[in-house]
Amino acid sequence: MPAGIKAASVSKTGPWEVTLNAPVDTWRAGFYFLWSSRLYVPEVVKRYGDMNNWRNSVGVGAFMLTDYVPGSSVTLIRNPNYFDREPVGPGKGDQLPYVDTYKMLIIPDVSTRMAAFRTGKLDLAHLVASDDVKGLIPTASWIKTGRQRTPFPLGISLRADKPELPYKDIRVRQALTMATDFDAIVNNYYGGNAVKMAWPVGPSKSQEGAYWPFETLPQSVKDLYTYNPEKAKQLLKEAGYPNGFKSKIILSNTFAVIDLASIVKDQWSKVGVELELQPKDASSYNAISATNNYEDMIFKGLPVDWNNVVFMSTIYGEGTFNISYIKDPKMDELNREMQKYIFIDNDKIKQLMHDQVPYILEQAWLVPIPNAFQYAVWQPWVKNYVLQGVGLGHGSWMNWPPHVSIDQDLKKSMGF
Structure with a gap:
């Protein structure tokens, strides 16, 4: 652990304020540690104790974690008390998020993952290699694609x-x-x-x-x-x-x-x-x-x-x-x-x-x-999705879920 982190301390200095104290030459290491760390509300820790248990997850995000199957899937449902609204566009002012359920599937086998996408069982896939995108296009010409640099070359x-x-x-x-x-x-x-x-x-x-x-x-x-x-x-x-x-x-x-x-x-x-x-x-x-x-x-x-x-x-x-x-x-x-x-x-x-x-x-x-490009592929019925690239900050590539909606009529008209 860098000395800047060892020497740093964080204290509550106001109702909505914390203060980081660290040596002037190394304060950024301490700040990075604070910035990239998980922060838990004391009341939550007191009530639930073990914060390593996913069932004890508490936050203010757009979705709530309801199920986690290691190596298989993560399921989240819409947070009815989410604070934010659509800031721009035709839906400006709409309550977010749009979708009721957000499910992430863990599919290590590339051919299985691409087959699931090709048959409409997946709405969106991230971190897809360029060769796999090329393999999709002949049989799924309708797909939308975008590319970004991998975050950590x-x-x-x-x-x-x-x-x-x-x-x-x-x-x-x-x-x-x-x-x-x-x-x-x-x-x-x-x-x-x-x-x-x-x-x-x-x-x-x-x-x-x-x-x-x-x-x-x-x-x-x-x-x-x-x-x-x-x-x-x-x-x-x-x-x-x-x-x-x-x-x-x-x-x-x-x-x-x-x-x-x-x-x-x-x-x-x-x-x-x-x-x-x-x-x-x-x-x-x-x-x-x-x-x-x-x-x-x-x-x-x-x-x-x-x-x-x-x-x-x-x-x-x-x-x-x-x-x-x-x-x-x-x-x-x-x-x-x-x-x-x-x-x-x-x-x-x-x-x-x-x-x-x-x-x-x-x-x-x-x-x-050399820093490789990886692709995202998504179905045309996925609306408001924008591929977010790297270099903007911690976790910026996952800001899109609250804004995405599914055009069920379009999906049905395409035979899915």
């Missing part, structure tokens, strides 16, 4: 803090970067449905002013993130590893992650780096990932966008997700400067981050895998 974090490991040397880190064929991953693995560079900041409307499109980066940075195994070998030789070295990486035991890691393993082998994949089951991996308790490397989702622009989560010593154990004076100085403008002048903090992105990328503290 994968990346390979390195223990840059351990002097006994090669990654303390920037030449080794840069060699691993140049030994990674980012363009091949974008074009061959993802079929062009990915953004080559989305860390530390990705392309989104809310991050304009901080993000650098790859083609606008300084030439030295573009060279670093362009596949060049010969240059990588040269850097390794200069760093004292003329024959490469052996390394090992922790990763989750899922097909997509193992597939990507295998591609990187093959690419790195061309420069003499022998990468041992160490897949872990979900429970073991999550325990290691949550504590950053890994020895060598870890394949992990990277917080981007506001997580870095506001909280410097992955690049500052006390950052909540400082996965590579970065401790850099220039980042300390950036942190101190950004403190002056957080929540006061967003344009200024985006400019401060923008100015440092080339330096951050040159340090090669981690290897950011």
Whole structure:
């Protein structure tokens, strides 16, 4: 746990006010912890006790949880006392939510999930791969589609803090970067449905002013993130590893992650780096990932966008997700400067981050895998649905359910 969180305290200072107290240099870590934590009303805890039991869920949202079948489904019903109304559009002033029941189905098998959508048993599906969307269209040409970047692009974090490991040397880190064929991953693995560079900041409307499109980066940075195994070998030789070295990486035991890691393993082998994949089951991996308790490397989702622009989560010593154990004076100085403008002048903090992105990328503290697009598909009878992208804040992609309605007449006319 970062020191900023350990030293932070939260106290009630008014009927509808809490105050966060934390050291000035680390208060953002404490704020992030508060912002991303679950808050429970004392009366609810006193009455129900165990808040880990879903049956004790109490809140002010548009829906109320009535059933949860692990690994199968979540069922919610309309909250008759929901406070909000439709703010805009033809239904302005309507009481929300529109639908009586909202059911989320957990269907791990892709073919089963797509068959359920094709036959009208599903109204909407999220996080659908581009190939699966292509497979739907010939037999379900009526579907609506939209795409968004995955919220946490994968990346390979390195223990840059351990002097006994090669990654303390920037030449080794840069060699691993140049030994990674980012363009091949974008074009061959993802079929062009990915953004080559989305860390530390990705392309989104809310991050304009901080993000650098790859083609606008300084030439030295573009060279670093362009596949060049010969240059990588040269850097390794200069760093004292003329024959490469052996390394090992922790990763989750899922097909997509193992597939990507295998591609990187093959690419790195061309420069003499022998990468041992160490897949872990979900429970073991999550325990290691949550504590950053890994020895060598870890394949992990990277917080981007506001997580870095506001909280410097992955690049500052006390950052909540400082996965590579970065401790850099220039980042300390950036942190101190950004403190002056957080929540006061967003344009200024985006400019401060923008100015440092080339330096951050040159340090090669981690290897950011290209950020894939994933799709949402929905039926034409689903009204008012808008695909919400990433980069807008915690949970912003789930703001749509209260506003969605189902056109039953249209659904029936289509034979469903």
